[in-house]
Amino acid sequence: MKMEFSSSICERMEQMMRALPPLASLPAFEATARLGSVSAAAEELGRTHGAISKQIRSLSDDLGGNLFEKQGTGLRLTRRGDRLRRELTPMLDALDSTAQSLRYEVDDHHIHLAASATLALRWLTRRIPRFYARCPGVEISVRMTGPERLPDNEIDLVLSYDRLRGDMDHPERRVIGDTAYGVVCAPHYPVSIEGGQARMATKLTQPNAQQAWEAWEEISGWAITAGRELEHPHHFLALEAAAAGLGLGLAEKRIVADDLAAERLIAPLGFVTVKGGLQAAVMERARKRRTVAALLEWLEEEAHDNA
Secondary structure (H helix, E strand, O other), X not given: OOOOOXXXXXXXXXXXXXXXXXXXXXXXXXXXXXXXXXXXXXXXXXXXXXXXXXXXXXXXXXXXXXXXXXXXXXXXXXXXXXXHHHHHHHHHHHHHHHHXXXXXXXXXXXXXXXXXXXXXXXXXXXXXXXXXXXXXXXXXXXXXXXXXXXXXXXXXXXXXOOHHHOXXXXXXXXXXXXXXXXXXXXXXXXXXEEOOEEEEEEXXXXXXXXXXXXXXXXXXOOEEEEEEEEEOOOHHHHHHHHHOOOOEEEEEHHHHHHHHHOOOOEOOOOOEEXXXXXXXXXXXXXXXXXXXXXXXXXXXXXXXXXX
């Protein structure tokens, strides 16, 4: 059967066709532009120097002119090459992010979990073998959280206990268990307690901790007065300083449970419970994965058993 198309339909079809450059050449160009060397690009991409050079020539020919020029023993982008790089790098980054998300949506063997260094070192890591015994073949990769939020496409879960600074800011937030907060110090450290006030020489803090101290005083009813504040770069260092008798620190009970049991630390003012304080944020790529659901269930059991 003979098919005929009107000229207007043919024109629209031509307009819809993309005049893309040779796509296989784009990673070679981007790596060379980013690294400033064909050899470095070849090493990163696992190709030969000649293969990378050939792909760049093919791309240059397709786009009608040189994209690089010699600069000493290396290369630098031409004006046209820099224009292409500025458009291409964000596209490849976005494609990489999407590809990783799609792969991890169906990956039931690897779980990327983010947590603070203190929570990971003092509570989570030592318990992970129990999860492995329940779910053989699954591997948990723990990443440390910090002042800058990790990209959602790089992790599956974020586990956090720091409710004195507020709830987790994430649409898919799940309560794992309650938390309890108190001030801790070495057994011999002098603390003067009178009425609802506690006085000591040194308060041990870490960056951005002032809000947590103020929140604890509000919910506990205690007023803390210290002669000075000594800031440490990490919470676990402040807690080690407290155990060494250098001052008074603020801690969640699970984090210092071993120290309390060994009498390295005491809680002279007790602990105050915050309902639902231990929380997990579940990233979109992880919400339908069977092993992630199993991990959340296990975390809830651990949180209950060690409350």
